[in-house]
Amino acid sequence: MTKPKHIEFEPMTRLEGHAKISLDVTGGKLNKCHFHIIESPRLFERFMEGIPAEEAPQLSERICGICSVAHHLGSVKAVEAAWGVTPPKQAVKLRYLENFGEFIHSHALHQVYLALPDFLTPETPNVLAVAAKDPTLAKKGIELRMFGQNIIKAVGGRMIHPCSAIPGGMSGPLLQEERDKLAKQAPKALATARALVKLYFKLAKEDEVGLVGYYLSEPTHYFGLHNKGVHDIYEGTLRFITPEGKTLHNFQPTDYAQYIAEDAMPYTTVKYPFIKELGPDKGNYRVGPLARLNVSKKMASEEAQGYADQLFEFFGERPIHDPIAYNLARSIELLSAVEQAIPLIEDSSLQEDNYRIPVEPRAGEGVGVIEAPRGTLFHNYWTNDEGIITKVNFMIATGQNVRTIEQAVQAKARELLPDLLRPRPECLNALQRIEPLIRAYDPCISCSVHMIELVKD
Amino acid sequence: MSKANLKVKTTPPKASSKLTQRFEPRIVSFCCHYCSYGAADLAGASKMSYPTNVEIIRVPCSGRVDPLHVLRALEEGADGVMVTGCLKEQCHFVTGNIHAEKRMQQLMADLEAIGLGGRLVFELMSAGMANKWVETTSSFYDRILELGPNPLKHMKKEVKCE
Amino acid sequence: MTVRIATMGMAGCSGCHIALLDIGVKLLDILKDVELVYSYPLVDTKNPIPPNIDVALIEGSIRTEHDKEMAEAMRKQAKFVIAFGACSAHGGVNGLANVFGGIEGVEYVYTKTILMAQKLVPSEHVPQILQNDLRLSDVVKVDFIIPGCPPNPDEIASVLTALLSGETPVLSSKSICDECPLERLTEAPTKLRRTHEVPEPDKCLLSQGFLCMGPATRAGCNAECPRRGMPCTGCRGPSETVWDQGVAMLDALAAMEEDEISGFKLPRLAGTFARYTYASSKLDNLRKGVKKE
Numbered sequence A: 001m002t003k004p005k006h007i008e009f010e011p012m013t014r015l016e017g018h019a020k021i022s023l024d025v026t027g028g029k030l031n032k033c034h035f036h037i038i039e040s041p042r043l044f045e046r047f048m049e050g051i052p053a054e055e056a057p058q059l060s061e062r063i064c065g066i067c068s069v070a071h072h073l074g075s076v077k078a079v080e081a082a083w084g085v086t087p088p089k090q091a092v093k094l095r096y097l098e099n100f101g102e103f104i105h106s107h108a109l110h111q112v113y114l115a116l117p118d119f120l121t122p123e124t125p126n127v128l129a130v131a132a133k134d135p136t137l138a139k140k141g142i143e144l145r146m147f148g149q150n151i152i153k154a155v156g157g158r159m160i161h162p163c164s165a166i167p168g169g170m171s172g173p174l175l176q177e178e179r180d181k182l183a184k185q186a187p188k189a190l191a192t193a194r195a196l197v198k199l200y201f202k203l204a205k206e207d208e209v210g211l212v213g214y215y216l217s218e219p220t221h222y223f224g225l226h227n228k229g230v231h232d233i234y235e236g237t238l239r240f241i242t243p244e245g246k247t248l249h250n251f252q253p254t255d256y257a258q259y260i261a262e263d264a265m266p267y268t269t270v271k272y273p274f275i276k277e278l279g280p281d282k283g284n285y286r287v288g289p290l291a292r293l294n295v296s297k298k299m300a301s302e303e304a305q306g307y308a309d310q311l312f313e314f315f316g317e318r319p320i321h322d323p324i325a326y327n328l329a330r331s332i333e334l335l336s337a338v339e340q341a342i343p344l345i346e347d348s349s350l351q352e353d354n355y356r357i358p359v360e361p362r363a364g365e366g367v368g369v370i371e372a373p374r375g376t377l378f379h380n381y382w383t384n385d386e387g388i389i390t391k392v393n394f395m396i397a398t399g400q401n402v403r404t405i406e407q408a409v410q411a412k413a414r415e416l417l418p419d420l421l422r423p424r425p426e427c428l429n430a431l432q433r434i435e436p437l438i439r440a441y442d443p444c445i446s447c448s449v450h451m452i453e454l455v456k457d
Numbered sequence B: 001m002s003k004a005n006l007k008v009k010t011t012p013p014k015a016s017s018k019l020t021q022r023f024e025p026r027i028v029s030f031c032c033h034y035c036s037y038g039a040a041d042l043a044g045a046s047k048m049s050y051p052t053n054v055e056i057i058r059v060p061c062s063g064r065v066d067p068l069h070v071l072r073a074l075e076e077g078a079d080g081v082m083v084t085g086c087l088k089e090q091c092h093f094v095t096g097n098i099h100a101e102k103r104m105q106q107l108m109a110d111l112e113a114i115g116l117g118g119r120l121v122f123e124l125m126s127a128g129m130a131n132k133w134v135e136t137t138s139s140f141y142d143r144i145l146e147l148g149p150n151p152l153k154h155m156k157k158e159v160k161c162e
Numbered sequence C: 001m002t003v004r005i006a007t008m009g010m011a012g013c014s015g016c017h018i019a020l021l022d023i024g025v026k027l028l029d030i031l032k033d034v035e036l037v038y039s040y041p042l043v044d045t046k047n048p049i050p051p052n053i054d055v056a057l058i059e060g061s062i063r064t065e066h067d068k069e070m071a072e073a074m075r076k077q078a079k080f081v082i083a084f085g086a087c088s089a090h091g092g093v094n095g096l097a098n099v100f101g102g103i104e105g106v107e108y109v110y111t112k113t114i115l116m117a118q119k120l121v122p123s124e125h126v127p128q129i130l131q132n133d134l135r136l137s138d139v140v141k142v143d144f145i146i147p148g149c150p151p152n153p154d155e156i157a158s159v160l161t162a163l164l165s166g167e168t169p170v171l172s173s174k175s176i177c178d179e180c181p182l183e184r185l186t187e188a189p190t191k192l193r194r195t196h197e198v199p200e201p202d203k204c205l206l207s208q209g210f211l212c213m214g215p216a217t218r219a220g221c222n223a224e225c226p227r228r229g230m231p232c233t234g235c236r237g238p239s240e241t242v243w244d245q246g247v248a249m250l251d252a253l254a255a256m257e258e259d260e261i262s263g264f265k266l267p268r269l270a271g272t273f274a275r276y277t278y279a280s281s282k283l284d285n286l287r288k289g290v291k292k293e
């Protein structure tokens, strides 16, 4: 009998977070395989208790430097819900624009810097190789991402961790000069976004690397925000659909605790959410670009809708389950974000003075739901009479996909086990066949050291 | 760039090995030159008795006492810190004592939060109020006796300045 | 000669790394003479930390044993270590957990939050959590800091450019107020105000009674927040002349108004004036001493 072996691959690369895979092997058989998220806990839920709620948007956004806008806006929505505030129209438009900016920056980051190498330069999968192979594409990708960041800076004051959302609205309008600068960059951004969708469709159709259909695509439920059936990333109704595509629940964000529960696992620092009614095993669901496309009936713009139709046709199912479709769905969302941002940039009402109303702190509970690039995000605050936060709860986008990621990793690890047990570098090649799967979900676990370390004992 | 580290050398506190050994509180008192210093002086001159282990640091005004001074005193092993100033509206720098009061109040709350509650007092008195000086020091001395030694006494004495 | 650069992330949010990317197309120029030997967003490095690193940028604070080991390993290989961003330089917002004694929060987050079906704290094959949030310089020697949450891309670019050309980088020694365009009022405010109250535009926020950390904070971001009508929250840490950002701010506030300021009594946590620097504040330093008993 061979001794049980514990093997760890750490960390996973080109993801935004600390993660590792561990395998427990006895006699050449896989006993256990876990996908561990080993991000250092930062305990926001603890230290945000006791702070004045109006300061929450600028504190909670520090959870994530990639989707800080979603946290910033989700947080301000939660405070407004707790205090019973309806922000003025202009502020809502500014927030939409800011969130589109975030989708552009974050999706471009993932599609160009992190995912593209798997498709384009699989033998040396990194963005520098892509830049060497196609310098104009790399440069355009950088510019597209910067277009998103420039929108965030113009609306939110800062590119990362913006400061302008405040209960009651925004702290300023979109200034004319900023507007003009953005308007100038817009056509180029639109062209690049278009080119990227086309490129991803082409890569998927040719599929030289063999990624389409390669990964286990176990049907799951899907979850996301929609506005009367239309794809929306700032407000609307939440929908759960079954693996067959039927609506399971359709509910207001405030009721989320009735439908969702969470579990902790001993081996990972994220919490696992599931559909309450169905329990942890059957109630598994996914969020993010593909989930949003699956739950909404229509995209907000015609061109994006055209590509969405193509996507469903290409995979021949609705909802689509193949994780690789996340990459295509993401590029469609990227195009849609640019398309929707442009009319807002041109909207002259953003230069008016109706961006903020006075508010009164009060006791209450508020839920703020928003679509972050990686999926549905919840901020839930309780405040006392003075408007001081007494309790908080977050449900972070990535956590909702982790269970599915883990199941798929287990399946692949079992298949590739003989290779994974070989000495390096062979085992690392096998690992490279697993990582794109994880990466498809663009898990944002926050910043990872970029190295695979092999621990064998 | 960060400034050079400022190392402060202190003699290590003697280990209070025997349980029988009585705890003698060390109290640091920041006294305003114009009032409480005078009060302490007067108390001494009139042969009134007050705890002998109150170490007085004379400052030009209670408003000169930075919260950092208090924190440093505690870090250096003082069991209690007093900040005393002139009566309201008698501060020679007009509002020094009011500023001081606000600072010390916030600081007291902060000290409470980190487990050093009760080791700071703030009192106002005039140069003639020797009684109040005696009263304040004696009752503070008793409080510190009750609280016991400063838990930071064994801390590594290294003050980084940045 | 090419310069070998590495980047690394600890307990942080990746924002500092994104700020590095925010240098934009110019980054390609900077990277021309650089070999990125170890960096998470740009290259796939497959080995342990390579030797002979010239400059290492480390994001995030030290929260677990794993963080600590990685920092030490990086220090061994790198000639010049930069604490990159507020978390690394001063402990960052994570440091606020120290207000609650650091580690207590862990159990709290996993067992007391509302959706948790079963109460369980992760323990298998996840790194051991340290008692307190620490800044990088608490565990290894740090040669330079780039402050900010996250740092300003222009500043990152100028520091890197200086290092690449063999010069010593410098940070601004001024305070945020020095670069803030808002008009100072001569009268002191009569009342402290909370951020949800609507300020008069274009007037100094502190003079209107808002808790703007500008005076105690190091310049270098071009006063981004006050320009947007929001008080500075102090993300760039203490300015050159300030020892302890929180204490300095408390000092300034207390001196601002003659009489009792209404609103000052608001229940405030110890970290209010040191949102990004609590873990490296004198107060927290004392707390750590108290808890050790």
Ligand code: SF4
Residues within 6 Å of the ligand: A062, A065, C011, C012, C013, C014, C015, C016, C059, C060, C084, C085, C086, C087, C088, C092, C093, C148, C149, C150, C151
């Ligand atoms: S300093 Fe700010 S931006 Fe950088 S890792 Fe910490 S929280 Fe994120």
Ligand code: SF4
Residues within 6 Å of the ligand: C176, C177, C178, C180, C181, C182, C203, C204, C205, C206, C207, C212, C213, C214, C215, C223, C226, C231, C232
């Ligand atoms: S608004 Fe803030 S940063 Fe600007 S001058 Fe006033 S205190 Fe200084």
Ligand code: SF4
Residues within 6 Å of the ligand: C149, C176, C217, C218, C221, C222, C223, C224, C225, C226, C231, C232, C233, C234, C235, C236, C237
């Ligand atoms: S104004 Fe203050 S909070 Fe805003 S970026 Fe600058 S230092 Fe940071």
Ligand code: FES
Residues within 6 Å of the ligand: B032, B033, B034, B035, B060, B061, B062, B063, B084, B085, B086, B090, B091, B092, B093, B094, B095, B096, B097
């Ligand atoms: S002069 Fe005595 S307190 Fe100011």
